[in-house]
Amino acid sequence: MSEAHHLADSLERLFSNPASGVFAPFINVTDGLTAAQAASVPAPRFNSVWAVVNHIWFWEESLLRLLRGESATPEALGATTEHGWPPAGSATDEAGWQAARTRALATNAELARHIRSLSDEEITQPLEAWGTVRARAVLSIIAHDSYHTCEIISLRHMQGWWVEGTPLT
């Protein structure tokens, strides 16, 4: 199995495998919410789950486009700044919420598929837009996903929407 294949497996397993074994993954922690819940914030200045989902998607999609040799400007991905926070949708837009969640999962799967297709030589090539090499960019996305996944858990817990099967870890 190639190094790129291993990286892709980690990216996908920690995100969309309900039995990832390390911690509750994105697919679990975003499950079972309505649009109103996903768009809600526990108090002013907090993020909503939906906003975090869009943020996670933004950075995975950015990396995917860059790896394909495409441009990835914030504006093209629905964000107004380079921090990458496309706004959450309306609390009444159930289809929009489900689409946002599905989009994040689909991008993760597509990013993993693309990484698997890279040779060991290709995965160590520079990714100039991020000032690093491709492999390190993938590892940083795995870390970024992890950081914000637990943020989602906390946002849910604060509002009383427990995540089944999560004694936190």
Next chain:
Amino acid sequence: MPTRVTLLTPAQLAEAFALNVHTIIAQTAGLTHADSLRSSPFALNWVVGHILVNRDRALALLGEAPRLREAERTCYTPEPPQLNPEQAVRFDHQLQLLEHGQPDLANGLLRLSAKDWTREVLVGERKLTLAARLFGLYTHDTYHTGQTEVLRQQIEIPSFL
């Protein structure tokens, strides 16, 4: 074949762990021990203690001494998390352990040879390379570092608690 993560170097992983320490210290600036027990449903104190337990696992793999004493560790290992405030480690001490443990973690990583980095370790029934195991512990570290951001926000909003 064991799971591998060999494209990351030990030095890079040490930097990544250090960034989490930096983030946690920044997130918790100005918070008191009492603050660390106030967030709900999980105390920030429990989360940082849990991170320390996890880091002690990494230190053990690297042949370094754990930072938490056994009695302290047991406060942060039950699932689901239940923290007795009277047994909680002082928050400023937790942060010191985090900061002072980082150089040991980094030194342990930097001592590893290429052969060490790819040696197999067992996690339950899974065979992993040491690199993959340490990377898994790092993602766990990062996962809970993300939680500290939200808990700090919660503590800073008196009306929320």
